[in-house]
Amino acid sequence: MPNLNFHPAGRHSLSIPGPSPVPDRLLRAMSYPTIDHRGPEFGVLGHQVLAGLQRIFQTRHPVVVYPASGTGAWEAALVNTLSPGDSVLMYETGHFASLWKKMAERLGLRPEFVALPGTCAETGLPLSWRHGVQADLIGQRLRDDREHQIKAVCVVHNETSTGVTSDIAAVRRAIDAAGHPALLLVDTISGLASADYRHDAWGVDVTVSGSQKGLMLPPGISFNALSPKAIAASHTARLPKAFWAWDEIVEINKTGYWPYTPNTNLLYALVEAIDMIENEGLPQVFARHQRLAEACRAAVAAWGLPVQSADAATHSPVLTGVVTPVGVDADAVRRLIYEHYNLSLGTGLGQLKGRMFRIGHLGECNDLSLLATLGGCEMGLRQAGVALRGSGVAAAMDSLRATAVPVARHPVS
Numbered sequence: 195m196p197n198l199n200f201h202p203a204g205r206h207s208l209s210i211p212g213p214s215p216v217p218d219r220l221l222r223a224m225s226y227p228t229i230d231h232r233g234p235e236f237g238v239l240g241h242q243v244l245a246g247l248q249r250i251f252q253t254r255h256p257v258v259v260y261p262a263s264g265t266g267a268w269e270a271a272l273v274n275t276l277s278p279g280d281s282v283l284m285y286e287t288g289h290f291a292s293l294w295k296k297m298a299e300r301l302g303l304r305p306e307f308v309a310l311p312g313t314c315a316e317t318g319l320p321l322s323w324r325h326g327v328q329a330d331l332i333g334q335r336l337r338d339d340r341e342h343q344i345k346a347v348c349v350v351h352n353e354t355s356t357g358v359t360s361d362i363a364a365v366r367r368a369i370d371a372a373g374h375p376a377l378l379l380v381d382t383i384s385g386l387a388s389a390d391y392r393h394d395a396w397g398v399d400v401t402v403s404g405s406q407k408g409l410m411l412p413p414g415i416s417f418n419a420l421s422p423k424a425i426a427a428s429h430t431a432r433l434p435k436a437f438w439a440w441d442e443i444v445e446i447n448k449t450g451y452w453p454y455t456p457n458t459n460l461l462y463a464l465v466e467a468i469d470m471i472e473n474e475g476l477p478q479v480f481a482r483h484q485r486l487a488e489a490c491r492a493a494v495a496a497w498g499l500p501v502q503s504a505d506a507a508t509h510s511p512v513l514t515g516v517v518t519p520v521g522v523d524a525d526a527v528r529r530l531i532y533e534h535y536n537l538s539l540g541t542g543l544g545q546l547k548g549r550m551f552r553i554g555h556l557g558e559c560n561d562l563s564l565l566a567t568l569g570g571c572e573m574g575l576r577q578a579g580v581a582l583r584g585s586g587v588a589a590a591m592d593s594l595r596a597t598a599v600p601v602a603r604h605p606v607s
Contacts, residue, residue: 408557531570
């Protein structure tokens with residue numbers, strides 16, 4: 195048996211960009227007794243889950259729920275809308291965009307990457323991994339596709355590997371301006387319920403997401419939000435699918451049930467998560483994440499280090515990528531911080547391995563949890579010998595104090 199007795203005193207600070215810390219309220223919900231997923235109580239739960247998800251995705255159309263990770267929902271989005279050999283236009287914004295492209299290749303599709311060329315003079319890192327989707331590049335490629343061979347455009351809304359968001363509405367406008375019929379498929383696995391996202395208003399055909407980020411659950415649930423156009427495409431798509439097929443799921447969902455065994459106890463927690471989010475209010479949730487992200491970036495600027503996201507307009511409210519100086523192994527810094535301060539930070543992925551670490555500020559994160567994370571980062575960076583320009587913790591405190599709003603809610607007497 196492995197030795198699992200490795201927890202030091204105090205609560206571990208999980209500050210990776212997902213899975214995010216699971217609130218106690220959700221943990222308690224997962225401990226409820228499991229019910230018959232064919233019984234009458236489950237039908238009530240199912241309707242509650244599906245209606246709540248439509249409000250979170252901001253859609254009037256079906257949201258398909260899978261007992262799977264976000265990777266499963268990636269596959270479901272592709273196999274339900276496309277056929278073998280179809281051309282797919284994908285935009286390179288980071289590691290997860292690259293993984294989605296790799297999946298498309300393995301499924302027998304013909305993905306084409308569009309990206310900003312070149313490297314960043316400041317960091318030596320790929321430019322495309324420091325910027326969001328350039329909608330004009332997508333529009334130009336679609337205008338060149340006069341025979342409409344490209345069947346779908348796939349982009350990542352919030353690139354978890356870099357801390358860069360993209361303007362999805364601009365992508366839809368570029369597709370429409372090109373007069374192209376391609377579907378728009380969007381990954382917002384780390385964006386949903388943390389960054390503003392509007393499935394219907396932005397004209398998205400399939401939205402992919404998961405439970406372990408802004409929804410604050412453990413991994414194990416993933417989603418496809420659908421448009422009528424995507425549902426119509428699924429009727430003629432010829433990639434093999436069985437478990438992932440939308441038709442049977444959407445039909446039985448009308449009764450509140452699923453055609454497979456659902457992860458009931460995670461659905462209990464999902465109902466609680468949606469209630470927490472809606473009690474705070476979606477606009478307030480988005481504003482809280484933006485405020486915390488600004489404080490985090492103020493800390494990084496005070497340290498004198500660059501953030502991975504190069505444009506102010508594309509800074510993620512979900513996470514901040516911190517680029518370490520040339521010659522400083524970011525993973526060694528992360529390891530030191532973990533071992534000395536019981537704090538987990540996200541590693542650099544793919545081409546960013548060893549060059550940066552990622553600070554997650556999503557889900558149930560608040561002022562004090564962020565300050566604790568930044569305190570651990572600052573101590574660890576100094577201990578690792580990184581020359582910091584100033585105190586990031588003090589800068590973050592100044593930022594938070596300047597934007598502070600009351601959060602305690604007391605009964606009206």
